[in-house]
Amino acid sequence: xxxxxxxxxxxxxxxxxxxxxxxxxxxxxxxxxxxxxxxxxxxxxxxxxxxxxxxxxxxxxxxxxxxxxxxxxxxxxxxxxxxxxxxxxxxxxxxxxxxxxxxxxxxxxxxxxxxxxxxxxxxxxxxxxxxxxxxxxxxxxxxxxxxxxxxxxxxxxxxxxxxxxxxxxxxxxxxxxxxxxxxxxxxxxxxxxxxxxxxxxxxxxxxxxxxxxxxxxxxxxxxxxxxxxxxxxxxxxxxxxxxxxxxxxxxxxxxxxxxxxxxxxxxxxxxxxxxxxx
Amino acid sequence: xxxxxxxxxxxxxxxxxxxxxxxxxxxxxxxxxxxxxxxxxxxxxxxxxxxxxxxxxxxxxxxxxxxxxxxxxxxxxxxxxxxxxxxxxxxxxxxxxxxxxxxxxxxxxxxxxxxxxxxxxxxxxxxxxxxxxxxxxxxxxxxxxxxxxxxxxxxxxxxxxxxxxxxxxxxxxxxxxxxxxxxxxxxxxxxxxxxxxxxxxxxxxxxxxxxxxxxxxxxxxxxxxxxxxxxxxxxxxxxxxxxxxxxxxxxxxxxxxxxxxxxxxxxxxxx
Numbered sequence: 310x311x312x313x314x315x316x317x318x319x320x321x322x323x324x325x326x327x328x329x330x331x332x333x334x335x336x337x338x339x340x341x342x343x344x345x346x347x348x349x350x351x352x353x354x355x356x357x358x359x360x361x362x363x364x365x366x367x368x369x370x371x372x373x374x375x376x377x378x379x380x381x382x383x384x385x386x387x388x389x390x391x392x393x394x395x396x397x398x399x400x401x402x403x404x405x406x407x408x409x410x411x412x413x414x415x416x417x418x419x420x421x422x423x424x425x426x427x428x429x430x431x432x433x434x435x436x437x438x439x440x441x442x443x444x445x446x447x448x449x450x451x452x453x454x455x456x457x458x459x460x461x462x463x464x465x466x467x468x469x470x471x472x473x474x475x476x477x478x479x480x481x482x483x484x485x486x487x488x489x490x491x492x493x494x495x496x497x498x499x500x501x502x503x504x505x506x507x508x509x510x511x512x513x514x515x516x517x518x519x520x521x522x523x524x525x526x527x528x529x530x531x532x533x534x535x536x537x538x539x540x541x542x543x544x545x546x547x548x549x550x551x552x553x554x555x556x557x558x559x560x561x562x563x564x565x566x567x568x569x570x571x572x573x574x575x576x577x578x579x580x581x582x583x584x585x586x587x
Numbered sequence: 588x589x590x591x592x593x594x595x596x597x598x599x600x601x602x603x604x605x606x607x608x609x610x611x612x613x614x615x616x617x618x619x620x621x622x623x624x625x626x627x628x629x630x631x632x633x634x635x636x637x638x639x640x641x642x643x644x645x646x647x648x649x650x651x652x653x654x655x656x657x658x659x660x661x662x663x664x665x666x667x668x669x670x671x672x673x674x675x676x677x678x679x680x681x682x683x684x685x686x687x688x689x690x691x692x693x694x695x696x697x698x699x700x701x702x703x704x705x706x707x708x709x710x711x712x713x714x715x716x717x718x719x720x721x722x723x724x725x726x727x728x729x730x731x732x733x734x735x736x737x738x739x740x741x742x743x744x745x746x747x748x749x750x751x752x753x754x755x756x757x758x759x760x761x762x763x764x765x766x767x768x769x770x771x772x773x774x775x776x777x778x779x780x781x782x783x784x785x786x787x788x789x790x791x792x793x794x795x796x797x798x799x800x801x802x803x804x805x806x807x808x809x810x811x812x813x814x815x816x817x818x819x820x821x822x823x824x825x826x827x828x829x830x831x832x833x834x835x836x837x838x839x840x841x842x843x844x845x846x847x848x849x850x851x852x853x854x855x856x857x858x
Contacts, residue, residue: 484747485743485789485790487740487741487743487744487747488737488738488740488741488744489740489741489744489745490744490748505787505788505790507740507788508737508740508788509740509741510740523787
């Protein structure tokens with residue numbers, strides 16, 4: 310039998326490949342570190358929906374207001390160290406798999422490292438420092454025309470794309486979204502459908518939604534509350550539209566835009582419809 | 588390897604069993620050895636439409652549970668050569684259907700048959716899921732009305748996610764739209780959806796349009812596949828649909844209201 314080992318890759322087929330990915334994970338935010346304080350209430354919560362987090366990988370985060378370890382003091386107090394060490398078996402008993410901690414006070418990171426848990430940088434932290442004006446520029450990007458131009462200028466200047474942009478991948482769907490199907494572009498990303506969204510279907514995105522076809526189902530943009538999110542459709546005829554938690558039904562949409570190419574946005578808590586591609 | 592075709596719709600009463608019977612008979616008439624299987628355990632109908640209800644000794648469940656050999660359960664059609672029916676059980680619970688069991692039956696059928704037509708039950712429950720699981724082609728039977736179109740849309744979504752081809756990342760199940768009970772007169776008054784409207788929503792290739800016809804009910808009661816009726820628009824439409832399935836180019840018929848000629852109108856007035 311031929312076995313390919315990592316140490317002896319065959320020339321035609323390498324034994325492994327490194328690739329980047331971004332995953333959605335559950336974070337357990339701790340306001341206390343003592344297992345006695347955390348575990349009983351967590352167990353009660355999980356017992357309500359046992360399947361929800363069954364065998365789920367989780368990441369531990371120390372809330373910034375946590376008294377014991379939250380203060381930025383150097384060197385971990387003995388008590389805190391045993392807290393995390395004692396917490397892990399308890400979590401595993403509840404069928405949760407702690408796979409790492411988010412970066413925090415040094416004491417917290419030392420404890421985690423001692424237990425073999427990797428320390429992960431926060432989403433907003435970058436491993437490389439970036440020019441100081443860039444993040445500001447990026448914050449309001451992509452909505453009004455002016456900043457779109459600025460974004461375009463950014464790209465043409467041959468600078469690498471920012472990591473934050475790369476961590477919000479756009480979900481592309483090339484098949485019709487059919488009745489009963491639900492598609493969610495989470496992680497802050499946009500959703501592009503290059504076919505129709507049929508009645509009874511539901512498309513959701515944390516960012517913008519683009520439909521290059523008829524939008525006849527439900528479309529929910531800015532699902533985590535982003536009211537700047539927009540919905541674009543080649544033929545708008547939806548059952549429901551929602552942006553940043555506000556919604557409108559088919560009957561409340563002005564008939565002049567139904568069936569047309571439309572951009573939908575939210576201004577002053579009301580929906581704005583603008584014909585596009587005329 | 589046999590080609591497995593599921594006839595499905597989501598909604599009930601749109602003409603799945605009628606279509607399964609005619610489609611299987613049409614394929615057999617083309618010279619291909621064809622088996623048609625009833626997956627509607629508990630509500631078996633296919634044997635009635637095929638006119639072999641009095642010849643059912645063993646059924647699909649008996650074969651799956653090893654109580655009968657496949658050869659014993661297949662009922663040879665008396666009118667059409669190469670056509671065989673495998674009936675559903677009327678007395679068993681549909682839990683007796685298993686994915687492995689169906690897989691084994693289809694594998695054995697594949698040794699001898701060119702086409703296997705699976706007549707799906709309505710709904711999107713176990714029976715319907717099993718009927719479509721092994722499919723290579725799906726004939727989606729739809730009536731020109733909004734709830735039937737919605738259910739067909741739903742079943743197309745299920746085909747794209749829960750068939751074996753979808754689960755194994757194989758080339759997707761080939762989908763065909765068959766519009767049945769089409770009445771051009773009611774379409775022109777806006778009571779029924781137009782062919783184009785249905786095509787636009789479902790976005791799959793149109794295999795055929797079967798006109799509404801009283802022949803269908805008569806054939807059901809006689810236990811004869813509609814396609815065998817010589818002078819009927821519905822039968823002609825089924826023959827055309829089968830021909831298209833086999834790769835021939837056939838013009839769509841019966842989409843327009845039959846024009847009443849001056850003479851006919853005059854005669855009707857006189858009569």
